[in-house]
Amino acid sequence: MLPDVPSARGLLDELLLARIDERHIHFWAKDGTPLPDMPEASFLQKTDFVHGIETGMIVGGATGVIVGGLLVQFPPAGLQISTFAVLVGGLAGTLFGAWASGMVAAAIPNSRLKGFQDSIEHGQVLLIVDVPARRVEDIEEMVERRHPDYRFGGVEPHVPAFP
Numbered sequence: 001m002l003p004d005v006p007s008a009r010g011l012l013d014e015l016l017l018a019r020i021d022e023r024h025i026h027f028w029a030k031d032g033t034p035l036p037d038m039p040e041a042s043f044l045q046k047t048d049f050v051h052g053i054e055t056g057m058i059v060g061g062a063t064g065v066i067v068g069g070l071l072v073q074f075p076p077a078g079l080q081i082s083t084f085a086v087l088v089g090g091l092a093g094t095l096f097g098a099w100a101s102g103m104v105a106a107a108i109p110n111s112r113l114k115g116f117q118d119s120i121e122h123g124q125v126l127l128i129v130d131v132p133a134r135r136v137e138d139i140e141e142m143v144e145r146r147h148p149d150y151r152f153g154g155v156e157p158h159v160p161a162f163p
Contacts, residue, residue: 001116001119001124001125001126002124002125002127002147003125003147004123004124004125005029005033005034005125007125007146008035008038008125008127009037009038010146011127011146011147012038014142014146015129015139018138018139020131020135020139022039023039024129024130024131025039025129025130026041026045026127026128026129027039027041027125027126027127027128028040028041028045028046028113028116028126028128029120029123029124029125029126030121030122030123033123033125035125041126041128043106045110045113045128046109046110047105047107047109048105048106048110049102049105049106050105051105052101052102052104052105052106053098053101053102053105055097055105056098056100056101056102057094057098057101059097059101060093060094060095060096060097060100060101061091061093061097064089064090064091064093064094064097065086065089065090065093066089067093068085068087068088068089068090069089071085071089072085072086127143
């Protein structure tokens, strides 16, 4: 968390000088706060969209397989249903679950960044940097030199930027 936009802008320059590509740097400020020439956090970073799609695929796929299996075991009167219905049900459930859950999650703020929401609403700026794990400590030290009272949020273990 950085105290304000000018501090964030200065740190952006330092990160660029440290050879961190601009496409790996993202800032998230309060809605309506101008971030001149600064890369803003994307829709996918600000919302739970990706998590929603993942959850929807799992739940929808499992439900589709169960429904397909039930149709094979207990077909409606006069219909012959093959075991292919299980595959079709799983696929249809996965697609529907991903769509429905993604639409809901698009309106929900990112749950992994929930702890920063209050600070963002009070004018601070969240800095997100996607770098290999070996560079995290260098980045922390660089930020700490500029802002000794910075708040480091941690490393995202689920989705590494560089596998």
